[in-house]
Amino acid sequence: MSQNPSRLQPRLDRLNAALENGALDQVRRMLNRGLAPVDVAHLLESTPPREREVLWALVDPELQGDVLQYLNDDIQTVFLSRMDTQQLVSATERLDVDDLADLLQRLPNTVTLEVLASMEAQERQRLETVLAYPEDTAGGLMNTDALTIRPDITLDVVLRYLRRHERLPDTTDTLLVVTRDDKLIGSLPINRLLVSDPSMLVREVMDTDMVSIAAMTDESDVAKLFEKFDLVSAPVVGTDGHLLGRITIDDVVDVIRENAEHQVMSMAGLDDDEDTFAPVWRTSRRRAVWLGVNLITAFMAAAVIGLFEGTIQRVTALAVLMPIVASMGGIAGSQTLTVLIRGIALGHVSGSNVRWLLSRELIVSVLNGLLWALVIAAIAVVWFDDLTLGAIIAAAIVINLLIAALCGTLLPVALKKLDIDPALSGNVILTTVTDVIGFMAFLGLATLFYL
Amino acid sequence: MSQNPSRLQPRLDRLNAALENGALDQVRRMLNRGLAPVDVAHLLESTPPREREVLWALVDPELQGDVLQYLNDDIQTVFLSRMDTQQLVSATERLDVDDLADLLQRLPNTVTLEVLASMEAQERQRLETVLAYPEDTAGGLMNTDALTIRPDITLDVVLRYLRRHERLPDTTDTLLVVTRDDKLIGSLPINRLLVSDPSMLVREVMDTDMVSIAAMTDESDVAKLFEKFDLVSAPVVGTDGHLLGRITIDDVVDVIRENAEHQVMSMAGLDDDEDTFAPVWRTSRRRAVWLGVNLITAFMAAAVIGLFEGTIQRVTALAVLMPIVASMGGIAGSQTLTVLIRGIALGHVSGSNVRWLLSRELIVSVLNGLLWALVIAAIAVVWFDDLTLGAIIAAAIVINLLIAALCGTLLPVALKKLDIDPALSGNVILTTVTDVIGFMAFLGLATLFYL
Structure with a gap:
């Protein structure tokens, strides 16, 4: 049960052996069922270009989107540029809005429009909200899956509302309290919801001085806020105080990692998106x-x-x-x-x-x-x-x-x-x-x- | 309500002005009530040594521990070496176990023993658990505030158990399921607890293949696990599978930041703990x-x-x-x-x-x-x-x-x-x-x- 990064290595070795022996069916099975998408991405990043092409062709089309989001920008761009709209749509339909937005920003405009056109209205609208902001701002980093509640209901109603969900969005540590016209007025940490008297009103329990982040805030400032206040998630608001979405710590960790890499790489005149196995x-x-x-x-x-x-x-x-x-x-x-x-x-x-x-x-x-x-x-x-x-x-x-x-x-x-x-x-x-x-x-x- | 790192600057400027004018009472007030401990630490780190001494003397003794934990190692060591045991005890009594352990590891052994002797038995035991592991391992990084539950109770009982708390430990996204002798057998994400039928048993709902981290795992491998699985917290176990504590994402973010700094600094033969204003x-x-x-x-x-x-x-x-x-x-x-x-x-x-x-x-x-x-x-x-x-x-x-x-x-x-x-x-x-x-x-x- 105890996990360790090195546990992956034996499976990768077996996969490499299968690849060398030309046992492609076996490789395909391992890629699509034996490994998590993040591990497949890691494997692709650790492989020279020719073998990488072979491996990528063996990944099931509907898994490709999941894998793509974990690949570095260099490799993403190569793979994306070769997919047609239909492949793109099927590869990306299960992605989070922020990850999808990141991918789309690397595509030619015409392709982006086609992908948008193929989406459902609600999903498209969410995506357009994120695409409206540069990739390196809070707006570009946010997701649109925030759970919102109204201030004048009891905690008991909130608990029943939550129970109606099949599952809550990943990394939900806070419910956001908004007015009828979606202005953010407070936040209700789930951990406070759990210890408070269910008959109280959201308004009585909520935080009103929580951290909220302006959509145009630079991503490195977002990271500083997360570090300073030990945040797990934070709401993103527009200039008028309307709730636009939320940023979660996993995306912030990526920002911190990328900024750190950027400094080391640029000191040698290199790009931090550089593929280790670039041709x-x-x-x-x-x-x-x-x-x-x-x-x-x-x-x-x-x-x-x-x-x-x-x-x-x-x-x-x-x-x-x-x-x-x-x-x-x-x-x-x-x-x-x-x-x-x-x-x-x-x-x-x-x-x-x-x-x-x-x-x-x-x-x-x-x-x-x-x-x-x-x-x-x-x-x-x-x-x-x-x-x-x-x-x-x-x-x-x-x-x-x-x-x-x-x-x-x-x-x-x-x-x-x-x-x-x-x-x-x-x-x-x-x-x-x-x-x-x-x-x-x-x-x-x-x-x-x-x- | 919208937060921004730059909002701190005007307050720091006013404080610097007061310091230059010798209005020490005003400075003291601003330090102890106007600023969060993390901001006081940032201020101290941004100040040349002589003014830093003046500022530090103005921080209330019971706030010093809170501030200390945010200071970089270089400055911590200087301040710690000058405190006597009594001051140390009063400065550190409100700290989390992992932060306290980090501080104690920078003190001479005799002082550490004195501080340990002055603590309550339960607190001391927790601290000793953490101190038993090197600072750069999962064991040294963990906190001992995990909420644990038994597998054979209903979720309704869990909810009532939680409600008995005044507040839950920070960054609690998961309850850890342990046997009577504290063996870790599963985890119950709070978000799953919220959407599940309260009459079900913990055993039926819990995750059994959650990530758990061996106590001697190197901290950079811990960071990789958190990044790979988008974790917010993870349990730490001993070689026998007993639960020792848990690691939270805020500490992992610090590890990532420090490792990144280490690489940049060591390329110039510098120490990543280096105080910007070292004498x-x-x-x-x-x-x-x-x-x-x-x-x-x-x-x-x-x-x-x-x-x-x-x-x-x-x-x-x-x-x-x-x-x-x-x-x-x-x-x-x-x-x-x-x-x-x-x-x-x-x-x-x-x-x-x-x-x-x-x-x-x-x-x-x-x-x-x-x-x-x-x-x-x-x-x-x-x-x-x-x-x-x-x-x-x-x-x-x-x-x-x-x-x-x-x-x-x-x-x-x-x-x-x-x-x-x-x-x-x-x-x-x-x-x-x-x-x-x-x-x-x-x-x-x-x-x-x-x-």
């Missing part, structure tokens, strides 16, 4: 762009070195040591940058304390700059038997670490103000600065002293 | 270590360059261009590394598909290597009017990108096997390899062709 051609194209961006910064650093070719020719030790100056600056700067990016994301960093952070980073860079400058200078002096060289590299290290601290602190703040994602571009810009300044300081000082 | 001295010491590690790798690269001083003296253009070779390798390698680390974390990468990934990465590196080798060679030829130089740098780029792909794929797989965190050490090792190979290939080929 060669797509991978090459995407990566080429990032290499190109970095090549520009590398040529800028090279141009700086180019200014000092004469000096290098006279003192080749400079060429040996110069990457150390650039590298220490880059590492120190990326530490500052990372702390600042996290601080901004957590809401710790505001106008009033940036100055404190900047002075701390500058002091830290002086302390660490002096420490490592001494170490590096000592090694350089011993290595090349040249005191001047030691003094020059020490000075260059301190200068570059100071610039790294300055840039690492102010750059993310500035990027944030300009609404540019600091995780994506911060490190590239920072490294350019520490490379250019590092080579400039080291080779420039050397030119002064040696020529 | 100069602590910050310098921690950062110095990472700079030292990177210095070793920088000197290794320098040593490689040192082997070719003679060549550089004859062709200084090599010094100008060599950082480009190293940098392109580093960027390409970190892309591969990031994709692999994520693939491993998501469970996509297993023995059988590493070979596919490796060949894709190698092909991609050849394609991108050829593309950018041509571009770089063209620029080099025009810049230095030297065809040989173009050929040499083109070859070096292709070689380094191949090595980057090889290392970026196999390194995280190997580190994972050795149980070393690839996020922390992966990039350092990779960059060392691409620097060393980059310089070696470029300068080595140059030595062959020019000397």
